[in-house]
Amino acid sequence: MNPEIANFETELNRGFLQILVLALLEEEMYGYSMVRTIRDLGYEVEENTLYPLLRRLEKNGWVKSKWDLSEDRPRKFYAITAAGRKLRDQLLGIWRKQDQILNRILKEKSHV
């Protein structure tokens, strides 16, 4: 990919990934299953981006985690918190508004 576009993509992805993770975690999930689910949705996330992001979200109280030690391999499960839901809804609101604005501009231009 054009390196200039890659930079823009990184910037756009940063915000998107946070909303995506908060939306996904309505259901309890562990890291590997998140990577797979996101890939199956047609989007790629680097493991090495996802885990630090989860850690930041948890530090701020938007996500909580717990280790499940019942299987022979310990897994860390993540879930959204009440504060996280509030944040997610606000972020979704911002994103929808941005989307509307862009759509309006694009529609007006196409009439010219």
Added chain:
Amino acid sequence: MSKKLDAYLEEISHFLSGRKEREEILAEIRSHILEKAEREFGEVTEEALEKVIAAYGPARRVAEEYLEGRPIIAPAYRIDVVSNCVSLVLIGLLLRQPFDNLFAIKVPDWLLPKIKVGLTVLLLFIAVMITIELIRNLVFLGRKKLAK
């Protein structure tokens, strides 16, 4: 356990030194890598782990993602080894000094030998600590070579 995975985690751990949540971060990465190796390669073998680790990325970059833009303070092991050796040579040179003219003020004759012994013991102690560190770094470098 896997030599490769242990070596990889130890390297990440080195770059994260001083972070209180280090063990937790390493446990997360270990769990993910083992899970991925089993799911995508059928079973956890050294070859499967090697591929999964390669996809996870270089240890330094992995650690950097956790530091949120703060620079990594811990240098690479190779640089550590060099700096350990330089320190040892400098201490060796210092120990060869008679220390007689070390002080700007006149020290009583009975005190001078005591200060000299004290300084020598201190320098030797520092040298021993650096040697331990050097051996640790060399062992790690050797293990990393073997794991490859």
